[in-house]
Amino acid sequence: MNPNMFIKLIIDLIMTESMLVAMAYHITGNMIHELVGxxxxxxxxxxxxxxxxxxxxxxxxxxxxxxxxxxxxxxLFLITIAVALISSVPISRDIFPFIRINNDMVMRQIHVLSAYWGFILMAVHIGISWGRIINAARKMTGIITTSRVRTIAFRLLAVLIVVYGVQISFERDMGSRLLIYNPFGYWGFDETAMRFVIDYLSIMGIYICGTHYTLKYIQKHEKAKS
Structure with missing residues (x-):
């Protein structure tokens, strides 16, 4: 594999993991949240x-x-992440406490709103590149042949992830987090880190799978036309 591609994949993986940690504010606490930010x-x-x-x-x-x-x-991902990062400075309590502003609720709403939209757009971004990611993973693992059984198994797994992701999206009230009127929504303060990771990876799975298979269908349709 091209070394540059390998480095990009590693950085993207670390960014995804870091994003999940940053989203787990109620588990990690403020200091870790800001450091990860x-x-x-x-x-x-x-x-x-x-x-x-x-x-x-x-x-x-x-x-x-x-x-x-x-x-x-x-x-859009670039904009939302930039807004999330910029809005985090005036509401910082540990790293930039000297820049804090009074009555920062609006800034907090903007921060949460942009962070959750960034999370969704990140998943769509991964979905767009999913084909390249899979090909890179195959090269890294030495899997060069196709397998019908493996393909069916992974597609069934994708369906299960999406179904669970949709269910958990409603349970966690993800819709309200994408609206500035109620960006805070439900917080499961007693949940474990493992549960949080599984839930949010499943939510990501909705948009990764949806984007990937929608693009595959469009590409197939375009080929049929030509």
């Missing part, structure tokens, strides 16, 4: 530096569905 900021910059060539491709070539979706999602 700073770490995410650094990774965010590194990620954009490593993928700087992508910005040059925005105005090149024909705009197919996947390219349009990729551009829109990536730019």
């Amino acid at each position: 700073v770490f995410l900021f650094v990774l965010f910059i590194v990620h954009n530096i490593l993928n700087r060539r992508w910005y040059k491709t925005i105005f090149r070539g024909k705009y197919k569905v996947q390219q349009i979706l990729s551009i829109a999602v990536n730019l």
